[in-house]
Amino acid sequence: MDLASSGTNDVVKHALHKYSNMVRRICFMYLHNREDVEDVFQEVFLKLLQSNITFQSEEHEKAWLCRITINKCKDVSKSFWRKNTESIEDKEIPFEDREESGVLQAVLSLPKRFKEVVYLFYYEGYTAKEIAKILNQKENTVYSNLHRARELLKHELGGSGYEYTF
Amino acid sequence: MNTHFKSALNKIVAEDDLVEKTELFLRANLENSNNKKARSAKQMKKLLVASIAAVFVIGGFIGGFAYLKTPVAYISLDINPSVELGINALNNVVTVEGVNQDGETLLEGQDIINTNVSDALSQLIGSASDKSYINDEGTTVVSITAESDDEDRAAELSDIGEKAVNSEMDKRKVSVVVYKDCSDLSLRTEAKELGISPGKYKLIKNLQALDPTLTVEQLKDAKVSDIMLRARQLIAELDTEEDYSDSPKSKEQKEAIKKFKDTANEAHKRVNEAVKAAFEDAKKQAKDILNSAKAKAEELRAQAKALLKSTKGMTGAEKAAIVARAEELLKQAEVLINAAGEQADELRAAADKQKGDAIRAAERLREAAKSDRVDDDNVDEADEVDDDADEVDDDDDQDADEVNEDDDVADDVEGNGYQNKMRLGKQ
Numbered sequence: 001m002d003l004a005s006s007g008t009n010d011v012v013k014h015a016l017h018k019y020s021n022m023v024r025r026i027c028f029m030y031l032h033n034r035e036d037v038e039d040v041f042q043e044v045f046l047k048l049l050q051s052n053i054t055f056q057s058e059e060h061e062k063a064w065l066c067r068i069t070i071n072k073c074k075d076v077s078k079s080f081w082r083k084n085t086e087s088i089e090d091k092e093i094p095f096e097d098r099e100e101s102g103v104l105q106a107v108l109s110l111p112k113r114f115k116e117v118v119y120l121f122y123y124e125g126y127t128a129k130e131i132a133k134i135l136n137q138k139e140n141t142v143y144s145n146l147h148r149a150r151e152l153l154k155h156e157l158g159g160s161g162y163e164y165t166f
Numbered sequence: 167m168n169t170h171f172k173s174a175l176n177k178i179v180a181e182d183d184l185v186e187k188t189e190l191f192l193r194a195n196l197e198n199s200n201n202k203k204a205r206s207a208k209q210m211k212k213l214l215v216a217s218i219a220a221v222f223v224i225g226g227f228i229g230g231f232a233y234l235k236t237p238v239a240y241i242s243l244d245i246n247p248s249v250e251l252g253i254n255a256l257n258n259v260v261t262v263e264g265v266n267q268d269g270e271t272l273l274e275g276q277d278i279i280n281t282n283v284s285d286a287l288s289q290l291i292g293s294a295s296d297k298s299y300i301n302d303e304g305t306t307v308v309s310i311t312a313e314s315d316d317e318d319r320a321a322e323l324s325d326i327g328e329k330a331v332n333s334e335m336d337k338r339k340v341s342v343v344v345y346k347d348c349s350d351l352s353l354r355t356e357a358k359e360l361g362i363s364p365g366k367y368k369l370i371k372n373l374q375a376l377d378p379t380l381t382v383e384q385l386k387d388a389k390v391s392d393i394m395l396r397a398r399q400l401i402a403e404l405d406t407e408e409d410y411s412d413s414p415k416s417k418e419q420k421e422a423i424k425k426f427k428d429t430a431n432e433a434h435k436r437v438n439e440a441v442k443a444a445f446e447d448a449k450k451q452a453k454d455i456l457n458s459a460k461a462k463a464e465e466l467r468a469q470a471k472a473l474l475k476s477t478k479g480m481t482g483a484e485k486a487a488i489v490a491r492a493e494e495l496l497k498q499a500e501v502l503i504n505a506a507g508e509q510a511d512e513l514r515a516a517a518d519k520q521k522g523d524a525i526r527a528a529e530r531l532r533e534a535a536k537s538d539r540v541d542d543d544n545v546d547e548a549d550e551v552d553d554d555a556d557e558v559d560d561d562d563d564q565d566a567d568e569v570n571e572d573d574d575v576a577d578d579v580e581g582n583g584y585q586n587k588m589r590l591g592k593q
Contacts, residue, residue, distance in 0.1 A: 012192045020180035020188070028178050041180075041188040046195055100174035107171065122168055123175050 015048055022062070023069050025123070029108065029115050030073035040072045066124070067134045070116055106156040114149035117142055237261055239314035240354060241283065241327055242365035243290060245299050245306060246389040247272040250363055251286060253323065259286045265363040266387070272297060283323065287330040295338055303440030304341035307391040307433050311347045311365030313354050320348035343436065345369075345394065345429040362386055369393050372425055375418035376400040391433060397422075398430035448517040452510050459506030466499035 023044055027037045047068055055061040107118055116135060120126045128146065132139040237252025237260050247268035252261030259278050264270035276293055278286035291300075291308065300306045308331055312323035324346040335342050349368050357367035360382055370385045373393055377400050385393065401423050470492040477485045 012189055012196065016180075016185050016189055016192075020185050021178075024180035024184070025175055025178050028175075038184065038187060041184060042191045045188055045192050049192060049196055100170050100177075103170045104174045118171075119175075122171055 011049060012045075015045060019045075019048075019062070019065055022124075023065070026066070026069045026119070027073060029119055030070075030077055030112070036076050040069065040076055044069050044072055063126075063130065063134050066120070067136075070135070074112070102157065106153050109156070110149055110152060113145055114152065117145045118149050118153075121146055234258075235260055239312060239316075239319055239323055240351075240364065241287070241323055242309075242311045242313065242363040243287065243327070244309040244311070244363055244365040244369070244390050245294055246387070247294060247299055248363035248366055249273060249290060250365075251278075251283070253283055257283050257323075257326070259283060265361075265366075268299065269363075272299065284326050284330040287327050288334040291331050291334045291342075292338065295335075295340055300335075300340060300342055302340060303436070303443070305343075305391060305433065305436045305440050307343045307345055307389075307394045307429065309345045309347065309365050309369060309390045311349060311363075311368055313349050313351055313364050315351050317348065317350075320350075324348050341436075343391075343394070343429055343433050345390065347425065360386075366390070372422040373397055373400070375416070375422040376404065376426075391437075394426070394430045394433040395437065397426040398434045401427060401430065445517060448513055452513040455509045455513070456506055459502055463499040463503050466495050466502070470495040470499075 020041070023041060024037070027040050031037055031040065044065065048065060053064070055064065107115060110118065117131060120131045120134065121128070126134065128139055128142045131137075131142045135142070137145075234254055234256070236254060238255050239253045240250055241253060242248065242250045242265070246266075248265035249269045249272055250261075250263045250265055251259050252263075254260045259281055262273060262276075262278060264273045272290065272294055276289060278289055281289070287310075294300050300308075310324055310327035310331065312320040312327065314320040314323065328344050328346045331342065331344050347365070347368055349364060353368060354364045357364040360367065362370075362382070366386075367382075369390065370380075370382055370393070373385065373396065374380050376397060388396075404419065404423070473488050473492040473495070477488050480488070
């Protein structure tokens with residue numbers, strides 16, 4: 001048991017160190033409530049550590065975790081309780097940089113299906129093909145969602161000019 | 167823009183307390199479930215399979231039990247005790263119900279649940295015979311009605327019933343007339359509402375087709391034998407009516423006639439035979455008794471005469487003893503003759519009673535059918551019976567007269583004895 005628990009310790013630390021930021025970011029995209037974020041963290045990492053999937057590569061593991069986290073976030077925000085309550089910490093965004101804040105606001109205000117493609121494409125740097133796999137969508141759907149998200153963002157951030165070309 | 171987005175998101179990092187909390191949670195959960203969880207998933211699967219299997223097994227038991235305990239067909243046995251048996255899909259008896267008072271009596275001490283239909287009916291008919299619901303003359307009509315929505319099955323059940331009853335009766339050397347019929351289950355509900363057995367209800371319905379003035383109430387407690395006799399009368403009536411009137415028989419009537427005819431004729435034949443046999447028997451017995459009494463009295467008389475003759479040339483004391491002996495013999499003859507007369511009277515009474523029994527059925531139904539129609543056939547039958555009885559009476563009377571003559575002879579002898587005694591006394 002000692003051996004096992006010490007082994008477990010390492011694995012836990014390693015996993016948290018490696019992925020906590022990414023999971024937190026995804027959570028940030030979807031959730032506005034600290035408690036929900038905690039729930040998602042616990043469940044996502046528990047799943048990761050309990051699963052007996054053997055990952056082909058680091059990339060595979062990461063993509064898998066992405067998908068798990070996105071699904072979990074959706075589940076949480078879809079839940080009955082969430083639907084019927086308004087969080088008080090809603091939309092609290094702690095950024096000083098006006099530009100950054102603006103872009104982030106714009107992305108966050110997008111519908112879910114655009115948010116996830118934008119995040120995966122621009123931040124994580126996945127190709128449309130990979131995104132399609134992660135989200136279990138058709139590649140063409142990913143392309144059109146990306147396109148529409150860009151249109152919306154352009155419209156939102158409008159006039160501010162040249163630098164907003166994704 | 168892209169860089170802004172990236173840098174903005176880069177600023178989002180997992181808070182230390184969040185990571186710590188998660189770490190604590192993970193450690194707590196993984197420690198006590200590291201081995202357990204993985205195994206318990208498998209166990210859950212096994213448990214699931216086991217419970218599904220259990221559900222099937224239990225369901226199978228319940229289903230099987232229901233299958234074995236639910237009656238799918240009924241047999242109603244009517245003599246006058248009416249009994250109804252519920253039969254399951256395997257032809258075993260699962261419910262038993264006495265429909266009327268006699269039915270309850272018939273079922274007393276009978277355990278036929280879970281026995282085969284055939285055995286159950288044998289047992290019941292045996293019990294009916296023991297409890298004298300079936301008479302020895304063979305005039306009893308036993309009705310067996312199988313009720314099932316499946317016609318073939320009903321026919322099969324009624325055949326089984328008929329065979330069971332006949333074989334049991336053969337064993338007991340008693341004959342009965344078996345009337346078998348089938349019906350569907352809808353009839354059963356109607357009969358239940360009226361509080362009679364479905365078998366009898368069907369009989370009554372058929373009888374009503376022949377005579378619409380009859381009501382269920384009148385026929386409710388009638389014996390099946392009586393219903394059969396009445397049916398024969400009605401059929402005969404309709405046959406003769408047809409010759410004179412234009413109204414042809416209705417379809418129901420024709421069906422009822424077809425159903426009843428054979429059984430009713432058989433029952434009627436047997437009743438007539440039984441009545442005749444009973445009177446023949448009574449006549450013969452009465453004659454036998456009187457003849458033997460006559461013979462014995464004759465003997466005694468002869469003895470007395472011989473004794474009196476032998477007194478000649480004897481002393482007084484000896485004579486007196488012999489006369490006393492002769493007197494005693496004569497007295498014995500008197501007693502014998504009187505006893506024979508009494509027995510003859512008893513037989514006459516018994517014959518009267520039998521006559522009553524025989525025609526009571528007819529009378530009962532005559533009362534039951536409150537119609538104005540005079541039942542020629544019935545009257546004929548009753549008259550026939552009456553004639554037979556009268557004949558027996560006449561014979562009895564004749565015999566009694568003969569006996570009385572014998573009495574006179576005895577008196578004569580006695581008188582002679584007296585005279586002799588007197589003579590002896592004088593001497």
